Amino acid sequence: MDFEDYFNDVCKFTEKNSNKIKELGKGQHPEITVISCSDSRLSFPITKKLGKVFTIREMGGILNDSSIASIEYSALIGVKKFLFMGHTNCGAIKGALELVSDKETEEKKEIMKSKFLRTFMHDNIIKPLNLANRSNKEKEINKVVEDNSMLQIEKLLKESEMIRKKFENKEIDIEVCQYCTETGIIEFKRKFKN
Numbered sequence: 001m002d003f004e005d006y007f008n009d010v011c012k013f014t015e016k017n018s019n020k021i022k023e024l025g026k027g028q029h030p031e032i033t034v035i036s037c038s039d040s041r042l043s044f045p046i047t048k049k050l051g052k053v054f055t056i057r058e059m060g061g062i063l064n065d066s067s068i069a070s071i072e073y074s075a076l077i078g079v080k081k082f083l084f085m086g087h088t089n090c091g092a093i094k095g096a097l098e099l100v101s102d103k104e105t106e107e108k109k110e111i112m113k114s115k116f117l118r119t120f121m122h123d124n125i126i127k128p129l130n131l132a133n134r135s136n137k138e139k140e141i142n143k144v145v146e147d148n149s150m151l152q153i154e155k156l157l158k159e160s161e162m163i164r165k166k167f168e169n170k171e172i173d174i175e176v177c178q179y180c181t182e183t184g185i186i187e188f189k190r191k192f193k194n
């Protein structure tokens with residue numbers, strides 16, 4: 001694969017938006033921060049708003065020290081709206097559900113071979129969301145995706161004193177949405193309240 005050819009459309013986008021890019025070269029003033037999964041299907045709604053969206057993406061939208069630092073930085077440069085974007089059929093959640101299921105799927109076998117994937121799913125999804133002890137109904141993938149978004153917000157407010165204080169003082173808003181990978185539609189779930 002030739003990367004230059006592969007990103008040819010990006011060059012066209014750059015040409016078309018050269019004035020905007022020049023302006024943004026002076027500094028960024030993002031309006032919102034989106035915390036979402038690394039899933040390739042989620043790129044479109046985010047890249048459309050050049051210079052407006054500060055983006056933090058990790059597998060499953062799981063927060064770690066570095067992503068929390070990124071969220072704090074975005075608050076520092078003026079972001080007041082934070083959007084946690086889960087998505088339907090998230091691979092990280094699906095993998096975690098397979099790990100706790102009795103079925104021996106190929107994917108499960110592959111995950112078990114990777115120390116990093118196995119530990120990541122166990123520590124960040126299976127254990128905190130109590131997946132092993134859930135009823136079948138409570139194991140429905142998109143329900144777990146939504147629960148995971150709420151868990152990440154709780155983690156952020158617990159770990160980050162800066163964000164917690166801003167949230168308690170009503171200086172920032174936190175919202176949850178779910179991107180549907182089958183239709184491209186974003187469903188806004190609710191504002192996060194204390």
Ligand SMILES: [Zn+2]
Pocket residue numbers: 037038039059060061087089090091092093
């Ligand atoms: Zn995902």
